[in-house]
Amino acid sequence: MRRQKTVLVTGATGTVGRQVVSRLEHSGVQVRAMSRDPDPLGTTAIRGDLTDPESVRAAVSGVDAVFLLWPFATAEKLPPVLDAIAGHARRVVYLSSAAVRAGERHAEQLIEQSGLEWTFLRPHAFSANTFAWADQIRSGGVVRGPYPAAATAPIDEHDIAAVASSALTSEGHTGAAYLLTGPHLLTQEQQAHIIGDAIGRPVRWIDTPIRDARRDMLALGWPAAVVHDILRAQADLVTTPGPVTDAVREVTGAPARTFRQWAEANADRFRDTARLSST
Structure with a gap:
């Protein structure tokens, strides 16, 4: 019997992250909602801190895909986090931005080099x-x-979460950068x-x-x-x-x-x- 897909959501208490958790749970996906303060998140919560790669390594064990929010201005400390993710998961969906600022551009480059299947969301x-x-x-x-x-x-934010959920759980999104x-x-x-x-x-x-x-x-x-x-x-x-794009409809089948x-x-x-x- 095929194992149920498991997704780790970082930034799970944030504007987008909490909607990703909700949408995945509604779809029947097994979710780990990672936060430095997991108490408000309920039974899916797991304690973790992106500044502590070992906590990420523990959180990502047995996970198939990761929704990655990197809330820092630079990506200097991202490599060990990506190493931890790549040791277990095969896919990462990174919440970047339409501006693709210097730190986000660096993060995208590091993710491309990580060996993971990747999708970038650029709202x-x-x-x-x-x-x-x-x-x-x-x-x-x-x-x-x-x-x-x-x-x-x-x-x-619900539409960003809908695109993220599709990219995390379905095929056909590897190597895509969606301007949302x-x-x-x-x-x-x-x-x-x-x-x-x-x-x-x-x-x-x-x-x-x-x-x-x-x-x-x-x-x-x-x-x-x-x-x-x-x-x-x-x-x-x-x-x-x-810009105005139709990426939400193209990915999810529903209009933004x-x-x-x-x-x-x-x-x-x-x-x-x-x-x-x-x-």
């Missing part, structure tokens, strides 16, 4: 990135920031308005000077280089909007979810519950 802007606006929307029904006309096709987006281009201002529609309360965009945005991001502790890259990317998206569907499903995160309870 563009996450719909969930707009959770960063939630406090402003709850308190005042506004979003303050530069570049309201910066346009992307935001992707739902949602189905429609939307400016930042349009996204804010759609969130307003979802919560039943208008949301306005207030354009702010770039210097103010830079100051606020630095005050939150963001590295200066990251702040520079984000603001430069937003400026570029005003004149050259992000719209930003409006995502906003309606997550509307409670943007609602002022204190205001609602007083009305």
Whole structure:
């Protein structure tokens, strides 16, 4: 009798990782959800830390495939982790990004050289990135920031997880690098308005000077280089909007979810519950 497939999911408490765990479990796949703090994850959880290759080696024993989230700016410490994975699993699905920054490019190169069957996921802007606006929307029904006309096709984290699950458990994805987006281009201002529609309360965009945005991001502790890259990317998206691909449909057979569907499903995160309870 054929052994049931087992998949190790790293970053299992993250935006995408927890959806990968849920989708695989729903499909009947045996899952190991790896986290430094596995307590909230239930019976599928296993303790592990990507900075500790020996813990990865223990977690990956008997596993067929690995969903790899590498949350570090550089890939310098990735080789021993890949060695641990390659000692047991035959396949890795790596969550990269559409930007393929220097650290991600290095990680992809190391994975290509590892001897593993590999698939790269390169999502563009996450719909969930707009959770960063939630406090402003709850308190005042506004979003303050530069570049309201910066346009992307935001992707739902469930769709990233659907593509990951297919790549982890079915054939035909080895050597593929999937650029993942949602189905429609939307400016930042349009996204804010759609969130307003979802919560039943208008949301306005207030354009702010770039210097103010830079100051606020630095005050939150963001590295200066990251702040520079984000603001430069937003400026570029005003004149050259992000891509739109049909990769989600091509891999999963189902169309990517719209930003409006995502906003309606997550509307409670943007609602002022204190205001609602007083009305």
